[in-house]
Amino acid sequence: MIDLRPVFFICGILLVTMSVVMAVPAVADRMVNNPDWQAFAISSLLTLFAGGLLILTNRGRAVVLSVRQAFVLTTASWASIAAFGALPFTFAELDMSFTDALFESMSGITTTGSTVMTGLDQAPPGILLWRSLLQWMGGIGIIVVAVAILPMLRVGGMQIFRMESSDKSEKVMPRAAQIATGIAVVYIVLSVMCAGAYWAAGMSAFEAINHAMTTIATGGYSTSDLSVGLFDNATIDWVATGFMILGALPFVLYVQTVRGRISALLTDSQVQWFLVIVGSAVLVMALWLMTTRSVPMALAFRASSFNVVSIITGTGYSTSDFGQWGGFALAAFFLLMFIGGCAGSTSCGIKVFRFQVLYATAKVQIARLMQPHGVFIPYYNRQPISEEVTSSVMGFFFLFVIAFAMLALLLGLLGLDFLTCVSGAATAIANVGPGLGDVIGPAGNFKALPDGAKWVLSAGMLLGRLELFTVLILFVPAFWRG
Amino acid sequence: MIDLRPVFFICGILLVTMSVVMAVPAVADRMVNNPDWQAFAISSLLTLFAGGLLILTNRGRAVVLSVRQAFVLTTASWASIAAFGALPFTFAELDMSFTDALFESMSGITTTGSTVMTGLDQAPPGILLWRSLLQWMGGIGIIVVAVAILPMLRVGGMQIFRMESSDKSEKVMPRAAQIATGIAVVYIVLSVMCAGAYWAAGMSAFEAINHAMTTIATGGYSTSDLSVGLFDNATIDWVATGFMILGALPFVLYVQTVRGRISALLTDSQVQWFLVIVGSAVLVMALWLMTTRSVPMALAFRASSFNVVSIITGTGYSTSDFGQWGGFALAAFFLLMFIGGCAGSTSCGIKVFRFQVLYATAKVQIARLMQPHGVFIPYYNRQPISEEVTSSVMGFFFLFVIAFAMLALLLGLLGLDFLTCVSGAATAIANVGPGLGDVIGPAGNFKALPDGAKWVLSAGMLLGRLELFTVLILFVPAFWRG
Numbered sequence: 001m002i003d004l005r006p007v008f009f010i011c012g013i014l015l016v017t018m019s020v021v022m023a024v025p026a027v028a029d030r031m032v033n034n035p036d037w038q039a040f041a042i043s044s045l046l047t048l049f050a051g052g053l054l055i056l057t058n059r060g061r062a063v064v065l066s067v068r069q070a071f072v073l074t075t076a077s078w079a080s081i082a083a084f085g086a087l088p089f090t091f092a093e094l095d096m097s098f099t100d101a102l103f104e105s106m107s108g109i110t111t112t113g114s115t116v117m118t119g120l121d122q123a124p125p126g127i128l129l130w131r132s133l134l135q136w137m138g139g140i141g142i143i144v145v146a147v148a149i150l151p152m153l154r155v156g157g158m159q160i161f162r163m164e165s166s167d168k169s170e171k172v173m174p175r176a177a178q179i180a181t182g183i184a185v186v187y188i189v190l191s192v193m194c195a196g197a198y199w200a201a202g203m204s205a206f207e208a209i210n211h212a213m214t215t216i217a218t219g220g221y222s223t224s225d226l227s228v229g230l231f232d233n234a235t236i237d238w239v240a241t242g243f244m245i246l247g248a249l250p251f252v253l254y255v256q257t258v259r260g261r262i263s264a265l266l267t268d269s270q271v272q273w274f275l276v277i278v279g280s281a282v283l284v285m286a287l288w289l290m291t292t293r294s295v296p297m298a299l300a301f302r303a304s305s306f307n308v309v310s311i312i313t314g315t316g317y318s319t320s321d322f323g324q325w326g327g328f329a330l331a332a333f334f335l336l337m338f339i340g341g342c343a344g345s346t347s348c349g350i351k352v353f354r355f356q357v358l359y360a361t362a363k364v365q366i367a368r369l370m371q372p373h374g375v376f377i378p379y380y381n382r383q384p385i386s387e388e389v390t391s392s393v394m395g396f397f398f399l400f401v402i403a404f405a406m407l408a409l410l411l412g413l414l415g416l417d418f419l420t421c422v423s424g425a426a427t428a429i430a431n432v433g434p435g436l437g438d439v440i441g442p443a444g445n446f447k448a449l450p451d452g453a454k455w456v457l458s459a460g461m462l463l464g465r466l467e468l469f470t471v472l473i474l475f476v477p478a479f480w481r482g
Numbered sequence: 483m484i485d486l487r488p489v490f491f492i493c494g495i496l497l498v499t500m501s502v503v504m505a506v507p508a509v510a511d512r513m514v515n516n517p518d519w520q521a522f523a524i525s526s527l528l529t530l531f532a533g534g535l536l537i538l539t540n541r542g543r544a545v546v547l548s549v550r551q552a553f554v555l556t557t558a559s560w561a562s563i564a565a566f567g568a569l570p571f572t573f574a575e576l577d578m579s580f581t582d583a584l585f586e587s588m589s590g591i592t593t594t595g596s597t598v599m600t601g602l603d604q605a606p607p608g609i610l611l612w613r614s615l616l617q618w619m620g621g622i623g624i625i626v627v628a629v630a631i632l633p634m635l636r637v638g639g640m641q642i643f644r645m646e647s648s649d650k651s652e653k654v655m656p657r658a659a660q661i662a663t664g665i666a667v668v669y670i671v672l673s674v675m676c677a678g679a680y681w682a683a684g685m686s687a688f689e690a691i692n693h694a695m696t697t698i699a700t701g702g703y704s705t706s707d708l709s710v711g712l713f714d715n716a717t718i719d720w721v722a723t724g725f726m727i728l729g730a731l732p733f734v735l736y737v738q739t740v741r742g743r744i745s746a747l748l749t750d751s752q753v754q755w756f757l758v759i760v761g762s763a764v765l766v767m768a769l770w771l772m773t774t775r776s777v778p779m780a781l782a783f784r785a786s787s788f789n790v791v792s793i794i795t796g797t798g799y800s801t802s803d804f805g806q807w808g809g810f811a812l813a814a815f816f817l818l819m820f821i822g823g824c825a826g827s828t829s830c831g832i833k834v835f836r837f838q839v840l841y842a843t844a845k846v847q848i849a850r851l852m853q854p855h856g857v858f859i860p861y862y863n864r865q866p867i868s869e870e871v872t873s874s875v876m877g878f879f880f881l882f883v884i885a886f887a888m889l890a891l892l893l894g895l896l897g898l899d900f901l902t903c904v905s906g907a908a909t910a911i912a913n914v915g916p917g918l919g920d921v922i923g924p925a926g927n928f929k930a931l932p933d934g935a936k937w938v939l940s941a942g943m944l945l946g947r948l949e950l951f952t953v954l955i956l957f958v959p960a961f962w963r964g
Contacts, residue, residue, distance in 0.1 A: 067851075067852070067854070068852065071851075153851065154850075154851060154854065155851065288895070292897075326894075326897070326899075327893075327894045327897070327898050327899040327900045327902065327903050328891065328894030328895050328897075328903070329894075330894070330900040330903075331890045331891055331893075331894040331900055331903045331904060332891060332894065334900075334904070335887050335890070335891065358877075358880045361873065361876075361877060361880075362877050362880060362881060365873065365874060365877045365951075366951065366954070366955055366958055367960070368636075369549075369553075369635065369636060369637065369951060369955055370549070370550065370955065370958075370960065370961055372549070372636065387869065390873065391843065391847065391869075391872065391873065391876070392847060394843075394873070394876035394877070394879075394880065395840075395843060395844050395847045395876075397876075397879070397880055397883075398840045398843075398844060398876065398879055399844060401879075401883060405817050408813045408817070409810065409813055409814060409817065411809075411813075412808075412809045412810030412811070412812070412813040412814065413770070413810050415774075415808070415809070415810075416809050417808075417809040418809045418812040418813055418816075418901065418918070419900065419901070420809065421809050421810070421812075421813045422813060422816070422904075436900070469847075469848065469851060472848070473848055473851055473852070476848055476852075478849070478852065479852055
């Protein structure tokens, strides 16, 4: 049996923290005299109570987590934050079912950005702030998990990053707490810079703050039903594009850069690959728009950059309905969803380093086919890749595809059409936001889906955000035994 | 440099063999006084000439192939047979472009079954026979390659089957030639049985012979534009279903069974998994048809069995337009395309044993996550799986997904819609036949596609049929150097 008390204790701390954050939308709504402030106040008190109870009943234990406890903690913290984060949605004057509220909250905390809400432009400030805050917390949360916990859990090849932060000679910083602090500072600074840039480009202060939080978190919630398309402003589009890319780079490298290793970002092979992939996709899509849709060059590059970056980073903002861009664009966006950004960022999907490992392994395999007795070793970022990492990454890739297929089939059983099934499954597991097609595409909304589909998608978001294995392992009976 | 003379020599033998086979449709057309007999006669002479030239200019070499020569031979033989197999289509009175002819020939020899032809019901017997013969030759050809060549080339985990036929104590037969003979006998016997069953069920002798050849080869060419749907006959549907399954099982096991190891088929774990997958898919799809489409039970099971088996085995016959069965059915068929049948059969796709290896590996990985220092070994068919096989299979899976994605994107660039792109890429690389949607779905035809798309699909068929690595390795410069 696993001693779950440290898990409950830390979940308690997280919930108490969240109850404090809930005061922000409460204050905002109180300032504009919107009655929703009570919803936030009640939610905050309930969350505080639950969190406090967990802390009080489980304190006094030395908090040194075993691997199993860390697995349970990761999933339990995300699930409990999603559940309590849904409270304001149910209590506010939105007339939202608990399914819808949980979907919205899960989509927030996993930085997915799929929404069941409409009428955002008329919504009170509290609820908009709450959505942005959920994504902002989810963003910093996943970076910390990816840097501090997943490498220890050896999930999906993440152990490759263990060396980087601890075992290598060029140690970033000696202790995990210091790393976390460094990352938090960078996260806050980038958010402030992003908000300033949005404001300078023409957003109101409120819009700028909200969008900054969901841009850095590559989340994609907006304050308008039209998303960033509302502004129809080239500068805003480029600011968003730039900061979405910044949100999709490994945050540890920012910390290294600030601490004097100026070249840290540019010499990292994952960053290089990511930028090359994004650049190529933007170029091809812009040419496609220019040649087949007669879009003028400047507009083609703006629309292509914004939407390619929005999809590949898993942000999910939209400025135009790319459902109208033709079969190639749909197929391309569908595939870009799976790629995702860099590990250790707020972005989602399979992630670039895994494709690098898979590519290096495939190259070695082809070499072995030609010289069965030769010795070939795959490399990642100028370091040899261990057999263990290779097979972890390949296992992750396989499981990702299978999980996607299962989600798509479940959505199909619930009566959705083909495009909604496959793109809904992809957008959930890759934490992107919009799907493809009329129902859940960039011009659509998830509200119309049946409740069952919302639960399936919520589960998919959690699964994708926590790198599959972390969640799935909890369903293995042997995990709870020995 | 690689000495290509043995490769040319064997290709020559194959072409001469094919020129003899071309006499069959020539005779058939001559018997009904159709002028197309000349097209086959000319094609036969040209092929005989080319084959003879290759034999004469390259004979006298000891035919012991190196690994590299075997790689070149596999791709070269398929490509040359596809090219010369296209000749009758161009010469016959069909007014077919060379692109269409090559597509039809490639689709035949790879046992895919996608067609650009319409008006099959009025077509002369020669051309129908030629399509069936192409698939029948392609079927026996791929079994021999899968049993005798791919394990030696260590492609995509096929080395797992090397032990079975040579290194293990329970040797099937000592020599490759004996295995090939045994398989050929089984192939012919099954074809004759299938033809007899079709004929007894109500087909004409000509229809029965053609369909028998394309059923055992899990190819899917028919003598009617309506495919097997023309007959609207339950017995014929069940005969087809049964023999498609037989075509998708490992032929080596039939030989073992005949030679006295009666339990060979039933105790093979690949066969067991395949039957369980098919059974589950049939059951779910039948329930789906009964509950959402109000199809009566008997009809639901008949339609479900026929279409599920037709797609998963990569045959591609159709009796009904399953495009009308709703989003779940489309998503399910889309995924079934990728699974395929057993290795060493005529069927295509990723193949069941690879999913078994991937599943066993994923299980081991999850066990390792829980006990990082434990020793866990994956098993296939009660044998431990070597690290080399595991990574070969994973590499194959990765490459399969990437190749599918690239094909879909290329089709998108050529202007096709989303559903045609993704299902076209899947149906080509998995050698299934029909895609999904209005254009290339079970009720559609590939004729309407632009020429570029037909070339992309032809390349995809070849790639999928020869297990990717076999073809792709020829594009690695190092292959041709050392």
